[in-house]
Amino acid sequence: MRMSKLFFQTLRDAPADADVRSHQLMVRAGLVRQVAAGIFEYLPLGLRVKKKIENIMREEMNAIDGQEIVMPVVQPAALWKRTGRWYEIGDDLARLTDRAGRELVLAMTHEEVITELAGGVINSYRQLPVMLYQIQTKFRDEPRPRGGLIRVREFTMKDGYSFHTDIASLDEYYPLVYQAYFNIFGRAGLEVIAVESDTGMMGGTMAHEFMALTEVGEDTLLLCDECGYKANRQVATFVKSENEDQAVEEALPLEEVSTPGVNTIAALSDFLEIPQSRTAKALFLVATTEEEGEDKEQFVFVIVRGDMDLNETKLTNALKARQLRPAHPEEIRAIGAEPGYGSPVGIHRDQVLLVVDDLIVRSPNLVAGANRDGWHYTNVNCGRDYEPDLALDVVAASAGHPCPLCRAPMRAERGVEVGNIFKLGTKYSEAMDATFLDEDGSSAPMVMGCYGIGSGRLMASVIESNNDDNGIVWPVTIAPHQVYIVSLATRRTPEVTEVADRVYQQLQEAGLEVLYDDRDERAGVKFNDADLLGIPMRLTIGARGVKNGVAELKLRRSDEINELPLDDIVNQIQAVSDAESAAVLAGVITESLQ
RNA sequence: CGGGGAGUAGCGCAGCUCGGUAGCGCGCUUCGUUCGGGACGAAGAGGUCGGAGGUUCAAAUCCUCUCUCCCCGACCA
Incomplete structure (x- = not known):
């Protein structure tokens, strides 16, 4: 992409209403714009990142036999009445009426629709298990959106739902999703930890949240460095002890x-x-x-x-x-x-x-x-x-409290919930009458699991943990482009333009994604924009280098500058790009679920 | 919903206390000179001062109502 044609704008000053770092940088770099509280639009560069994240989700979901579908955002209220959530959920659920007076809701999640869909298609245990997922818009009328893309009202979510004959089958599948989630976050360059969590309004028996540790997080987590115990404060327990002298004390008169x-x-x-x-x-x-x-x-x-x-x-x-x-x-x-x-x-x-x-x-x-x-x-x-x-036990665990497993003092951290997985059980399949015939001819409700990840929140979390004073530092795996070419051509050096144009074309033909800064701007402007946008590799082509047959490569995450020969530029860039990818992938965590 | 803050040009802000018809920086347009880390000069474009009502000869400024946004809390798949 030529910068001279790109629909974007970089800002020197962040908008006054952007408080958290990721929000400031996303707006300054021209990735997103806010339309209303908790409602955003994605500009071309932001959309590229979002799509890359979503493609990683697709690959990992497909790898565990997920099949992609799309469900509606606008849904009939009748479905939500069947599960009772039409009555249970308050103002977070946006309700509307169509011209004929029919009641509708804006989907805040899709259990009702998917369960009815699965119930309609699946009749036999032979069709199970199955996992369906979508990457779809959701709307939740949050009482207080905040933190840029961290907590919004309209957002895109990858939500998956698995259907099983029995709990044993769900128990077998659940760990696969657990690992797939680590793969997704790892490949996106985001460090996360999985914690036990509350099942909340979703219902169900077991749940994990995937948390990115950051001060802007809304959840408090209790972590034990000694034995690895990790839990959301909502469910965290600890060993309570009486005051030493108190345990043996006689009851005194009131x-x-x-x-x-x-x-x-x-x-x-x-x-x-x-x-x-x-x-x-x-x-x-x-x-x-x-x-x-x-x-x-x-x-x-x-x-x-x-x-x-x-x-x-x-x-x-x-x-x-x-x-x-x-x-x-x-x-x-x-x-x-x-x-x-x-x-x-x-x-x-x-x-x-x-x-x-x-x-x-x-x-x-x-x-x-x-x-x-x-x-x-x-x-x-x-x-x-x-x-x-x-x-x-109705008290909250806090930093310093003894770990429930090993009694070592725990520490508390703030985290953003970037994904969650739930064992739902039969709550929805019973309500929606989604049953199947088992081997012995008996009818039973399907056992369900559900699995969500918000793509915008993931994107914001990556920025929260990958930035410096000059801007974003994208992991190459989700960067909008891999290479940023800075052309330092002036009117007096048309040969520099020629070389830059050629390198741009060669890299593109080799399958690399290139952002080519061909704008008539001063070097400083281009370098600063390159830093702000955070493209992993910056290739500078100037008169000096062209004379010597070289271009300069600088990685966004380091200060080192290397000269690469122009006649082997494609291979060299490709090699660096591969190495950068490998470095990100090396961070993927493998963790088996106990 | 409770508490706090803020709406003036694309972005950041001043002007409001003490009414006199809007200004600065960045960005944008044109020309010239520049050209390896946010250049310089000259000339320009751009604002119903969030909205409505009121007070006044006169309102960005004073009064009333209202909308929106941000932060803390409540809430939260």
Whole structure:
């Protein structure tokens, strides 16, 4: 491609509304433009990268017997009503009505459609297993898009769905996808780790997220360097231990103490000069659960140790709640508690579901509120002073907590979820009546898995971890072009143009992708644009070199400059390109799933 | 939805406090000189100051309403 003809624009200054590095660079390099919050357009260079990423996905999906299809973005509401998600999912699901008044949705994912499709085509166990995938637009009306392409509303996703006769078959297939995902990210030059994750609104039994570690990530991960334990904070566990002296302590008599104006754990700890771990934190929530098809609100009183935080995902899952929200002060008072001085002692027990973290059961003599403004109880003991409805793990793991497998202290990192895989089970096949006839003539719902990767988010993540002060540093495998030719021709040196034109043509004929900077610009402009665009190989052709029969090659990721003879330029560039590819592929991780 | 910030030329910004009819840098156009890391000179093009209403002789500037975008939180396949 000749730069003089390319539809693009590079910017010296990033738009003021671009905050994260990848967003700034993508806009400055002319890869994408933002149209509205979370809605982007791809310019030619950006689209080339996106397509390369998607082709890698295709190859890896095909390699594990995936077959590509395309499903609609606009879908009838009826399908979503059959699985109940039309009612369950809130405003994230964009709904519209057509001219005839029919209700439609913009697809935010495709389980309903694919399950109906598979159910219609597949009748026999002989047709299973099968994996179908598509690379398609999705729309989720996110409450808050952010971070450029990291979190958007309209996006392209590779989503795959596998169908099996039984769980054993899914269990056999799932690790293949797991490895295929490492292949995809590795080939795209992105380092990821796989962590255990929550199954969320997708339902299902096992799930992994593939995370790119970066500060702009929205998820917190807990990692153990000792044994390799990795989990999203939403599901991470850790070994909880009582305070040493506390384990053997006798339960002391309950006492009320005056604590005027002390309504936070930190203040309480300071005021009474005790560690936060000797306090009990009271949290008031309202859970929405479904009972016989009807929503029901339940007041939930949660107690965790003062030095720990509630993990809402764990609690939501334990309660099988659809929603969890903080209770209003009126609601708190209605059950006999006082905001800021909440205590399990003396509340209207019949109106409350009392949940304690399992550590509370083994922590005697804690300080808790007294349900009275300005007063706390000391020596509150679970089992003696109050009886919980549930005692289970509902606290969030944090940096420093002991690993659940080996007890070594874990560390916390931020990550972007670039892909995920789920064992869905039969949730959708049952709802959509997608059954098959087994060998023995019995009918059963197909067992499903589902597997997603967002291409734009992957692209942004690669940039997040591959850039420097001058711009993007693309891995050659997904760079918009492999070679950037800088022609330093002027009016006085037509021979330089001749050589540059010829090299451009030769490289192209050899199958290399070349961006040829034939613009009438000064050298500095071209070099800076080359750096900003991040093309892996930069070939400079100037009067000096032409005189000596050489061109200069500089790799974007190094400062070294090498002279290559013009008469062997194609072979030499090809060799460097192959080496660059090999270097990226060497980073592909092979990891078997336990 | 709660909190904070911002909308003035393609991009980055000033002007607003104290009303007088819009400016700077980059980019863009033309000509000339330059030409190996974002050249120089000269001459130009480009803006309903996010939108609506109001106050005023006069509004980018003051008042009211509204839309949009960004950040933190809530939320999140």
